[in-house]
Amino acid sequence: MVKQYETVIGLEVHVELATKTKIFCGCSTAFGGAPNTHTCPVCTGMPGTLPVLNKQVVEYAMAVGLATNCTITGDCKFDRKNYFYPDNPQNYQISQLYLPICHDGYVEIDTEGGRKAIRIHEIHMEEDAGKLIHDEGRDRSLIDYNRSGVPLIEIVSEPDMRSSEEVIAYLETLKMIIQYLGASDCKLQEGSMRADVNLSVREVGTKEFGTRTEMKNLNSFSAITHAIDAETQRQIALIESGEKVVQETRRWDEDKAVSYTMRSKEDAKDYRYFPDPDLVSVKIDKEWIEKIRKNQPEFRPEKMARYKQEFDIPDYDIEIITETKHMADIFEATVAICHQPKKVSNWLMVETLRLLKETNKDATDIIFSPDNLAKLIKLTDEKVINSSVAKEIFEVMFFENIDPEKYVEEKGLKMVSDEDALRKVIEEVIENNPQSVEDYRNGKEKAIGFLVGQTMKAMKGKADPGIVNKMLKELL
Amino acid sequence: MKNILDCTAVELGKMIKNKEVTVMEAVEVTLNRIKEKEADYHSFITVMDEAAMIRAREVQTLIDEGKLTGPLAGVPVAIKDNMCTKGTLTTCASKMLHNFVPVYSATAVEKLESAGAIIIGKTNMDEFAMGSTTETSYYGVTKNPWNTEHVPGGSSGGSAAAVAGKECIFALGSDTGGSIRQPASYCGVVGLKPTYGTVSRYGLIAYGSSLDQIGPICKDVTDCATILEVIAGKDSKDSTSVDVETDYTSALVDDVKGMRIGIPTDYFGEGLDKEVKEAVLSAAKVLQKKGAIVEEFNLSLVDYAIPTYYTIATAEASSNLERFDGVKYGYRTGEYKGLHNMYKKTRSEGFGEEVKRRIMLGSFVLSSGYYDAYYLKALRVKALIKKAFDEAFQKYDVILGPVAPNVAPKLGESLKDPMKMYLSDIYTTSVNLAGLPGMSVPCGFSKSGMPIGLQLIGDCYKEKNIIRAAYAYEKERGSI
Known part of the structure; x- marks a missing residue:
């Protein structure tokens, strides 16, 4: 045997x-x-x-x-x-x-x-x-x-x-x-x-x-x-x-x-x-000993339990966020400012994890402040910037912890939703892409996506894509 | 006007303050005396001619501006060469540190410097403070100014000889098992080992860390109290230093009425020289006449002090001296093959015989399998010795006895028989083991003309009791 x-x-x-x-x-x-x-x-x-x-x-x-x-x-x-x-x-x-x-x-x-x-x-x-x-x-x-x-x-x-x-x-x-x-x-x-x-x-x-x-x-x-x-x-x-x-x-x-x-x-x-x-x-x-005991932080198991009760976010997110106290601290501090746990969690779970992975860092290396993340969320909520610009700004924030409000001002990244300003650009796009225009008119709904993209490109990404879409349909 | 060289520190400090003497004069006269006498005494390893004169001018200015008003301002002092002096060679009397110039000063040295004392040189000693005669120095033997055929004692022999030979006004020594008190006794000067923790050990190159203490070697009890007041106190750089009341000069009172003095009979048995015994007992009578209550008692455990001391001190020394390895500073052997060979040759060539003997002894008692039998047992005996003293101090304010069994032996006699040399520490080591303050005060001479010292031992932090007894005795005795 x-x-x-x-x-x-x-x-x-x-x-x-x-x-x-x-x-x-x-x-x-x-x-x-x-x-x-x-x-x-x-x-x-x-x-x-x-x-x-x-x-x-x-x-x-x-x-x-x-x-x-x-x-x-x-x-x-x-x-x-x-x-x-x-x-x-x-x-x-x-x-x-x-x-x-x-x-x-x-x-x-x-x-x-x-x-x-x-x-x-x-x-x-x-x-x-x-x-x-x-x-x-x-x-x-x-x-x-x-x-x-x-x-x-x-x-x-x-x-x-x-x-x-x-x-x-x-x-x-x-x-x-x-x-x-x-x-x-x-x-x-x-x-x-x-x-x-x-x-x-x-x-x-x-x-x-x-x-x-x-x-x-x-x-x-x-x-x-x-x-x-x-x-x-x-x-x-x-x-x-x-x-x-x-x-x-x-x-x-x-x-x-x-x-x-x-x-x-x-x-x-x-x-x-x-x-x-x-x-x-x-x-x-x-x-x-008592002084030290009193100052002990909330450890992960208790923190996870509390998140489940307090925040409406998936268990998987909770697991990832609480993996380090640093990320959990950023999460809580940001939520305390903007009161949008799901959005904060999304930024951490998607963009933050992607950048950490790409740069071979871990969560303890995160340098952006909860303040700045909250500002970024506010800028997108109030439609001051669109989501792709937000991602770009986040990337800069990840590396340099910049203030997104100031950054938007300085770089002129505010979303354009003014129809007069957009009309001229859209007219040019229609003129320069006759094939797509014809396809759309022939019933190819998808062609409009290409035209929206062209408009966004001409606007350097700063246009409100919803409005662009609406106006294109009108003008065609 | 009193000759500068005959002044005590306090006397000279007053004369400088009263502008009867300048600091430059005081330093110059001392340096000239050193030039004149060094060939005979060899008290110093390094004499700081230039630096001392430069500092003298600075201190004079500070005194003139009213910025330095303390009793030691402008007074020339010699420092035992195991205390670090920033920018000045500090050798521990060893080949191992023949080129070591520290970038920091010992706290006790710094305190003296801020008080305006002028360091005129570094004194000879037994190598790494291991020895009782100052004959183990790599830099040659120091001689006793009372008779240059005799040793000055040790390990602070250079400091004691410099004070006795008027090559400085006062000096600092260090005492691990009697290294201040015994040379003070042999050289007819006053020496005090304070309670463990009273003076910071920062910058004192360690021998036995749990026993080492820095203390004054000087001409009279008044100087002793005054110097201690300057160098004592808690130091943030030494965890073992303690916060103590430092008003030692307030104990300079000629009154011992009702003071309880115990004479341990075990200190007067076999091995004690008859002349020493008589001188010490007659000193006790002097104090008794002045109103002290003197009685004999049995201290016990006296025979255990030497083995306990040599076990603990050498154990600590074996570890303390590991840092001298040729890697970072000091001596490194000329040729070697690889790291191990470099260590071996450096340490074999850099250390003297007595140091090597103690490193081996200390390494042995800490070795696995022997630790319990030797080191731990020694620690337990140390605690018992402390207990015996604690009990004695329930009954007495001061314990009085001899410092050493004999007067200073002739050069070359002691090293022939290390065991005999070790036994000469019999009355001093237990004071270190118990952490107590102990003072040596001159109390007479042998027929051969060598000084005899009286040892006064106090309870922990009760330096004032022994200062008071010593001061009263000194008043009665007169100058020697």
């Missing part, structure tokens, strides 16, 4: 927090600065400097902990993880081992078999490292410490997942919660969310866990899926052939769809963790 195997997966998820400044100094966390321009003596590990904890990091960590049903540690501490590598200027990372800020939580995910809770072992705060750039041509390495000291939280799950689908559902849930909190933008590609996969297999029905491996370098949901499936097969193949799975850290190569050994348990480093004497313990009292 063929043996049946079960995959057991636990995740370590690193999330870069959206604070303006670093975790232990006042340097900016902004992306893209010239190398070593967002640095100071503290985050470059100069002698004699000391870390001072950024309170916002604690509050974000607490917010994520509360949203994932964790217990908050009233008296948490930082520890030093010692290892020599040049990306880490002190040669120790300030992290939390012994008393992490959050512990024993869970999130619920939807699986084929229904709702399932994934337990969270702990969430801890730590600092990111700098970036090493290998200058192969000159046989040297350069270091950029701009990322050194950027705050991270690490969310460690229990080994509660059984498939790549569950892993993705868990990650999507975390991402949603954290984005809703504004604690991070959670972009895997850009590294603001990173997941390491701990995986083992066992025969179905066994209680003990198999030997696990840890997989690193997973930069997208598809890489995670591929890596999980490949690692599951690799481990099963080993067991089937009578070999043993070795406890080790492996690196996934998405291009080649294989993983390689990074280091085995035998050469695992001794990090000589100990409490960082430069930082005092973080005292978190009930009042502070």
